[in-house]
Amino acid sequence: xxxxxxxxxxxxxxxxxxxxxxxxxxxxxxxxxxxxxxxxxxxxxxxxxxxxxxxxxxxxxxxxxxxxxxxxxxxxxxxxxxxxxxxxxxxxxxxxxxxxxxxxxxxxxxxxxxxxxxxxxxxxxxxxxxxxxxxxxxxxxxxxxxxxxxxxxxxxxxxxxxxxxxxxxxxxxxxxxxxxxx
Numbered sequence: 001x002x003x004x005x006x007x008x009x010x011x012x013x014x015x016x017x018x019x020x021x022x023x024x025x026x027x028x029x030x031x032x033x034x035x036x037x038x039x040x041x042x043x044x045x046x047x048x049x050x051x052x053x054x055x056x057x058x059x060x061x062x063x064x065x066x067x068x069x070x071x072x073x074x075x076x077x078x079x080x081x082x083x084x085x086x087x088x089x090x091x092x093x094x095x096x097x098x099x100x101x102x103x104x105x106x107x108x109x110x111x112x113x114x115x116x117x118x119x120x121x122x123x124x125x126x127x128x129x130x131x132x133x134x135x136x137x138x139x140x141x142x143x144x145x146x147x148x149x150x151x152x153x154x155x156x157x158x159x160x161x162x163x164x165x166x167x168x169x170x171x172x173x174x175x176x177x178x179x180x181x182x
């Protein structure tokens with residue numbers, strides 16, 4: 001079995017400690033008969049708030065290169081380097097939000113089923129990142145406008161209907177869509 005991508009995120013207190021953690025991981029991978037795919041891995045060393053370019057070497061003389069200022073890695077599905085790239089993450093999350101909305105509206109559900117699906121499956125994309133990515137009220141309003149345009153395009157919402165009706169509860173004559181706020 002080949003381990004294609006492995007992210008070794010450590011809090012090594014020194015270069016020697018980080019090197020020892022890398023050696024231990026490499027030894028364990030060899031013990032369980034896995035190939036340590038080091039050619040795809042890079043290191044990110046931050047000391048006192050500054051990026052340091054450090055390469056690490058395994059026992060087999062394979063070298064893990066250091067990340068550049070422009071390189072990014074994925075951690076908990078958020079692209080980050082020295083800091084989280086909020087603009088890029090907002091764009092990515094917004095695209096995924098609208099893509100999932102389109103896929104739900106293409107299913108031709110009826111009644112309250114599309115709204116339930118949007119509230120659970122689609123909105124989860126954004127709520128996952130609310131504590132991490134900095135959303136402004138304008139960003140969220142733009143996403144909700146795009147959502148309403150999709151609902152109009154797929155004939156789920158009437159063009160002359162009030163936009164507030166989408167977020168009202170079913171008991172009050174609305175659709176029950178979750179209103180996005182941070």
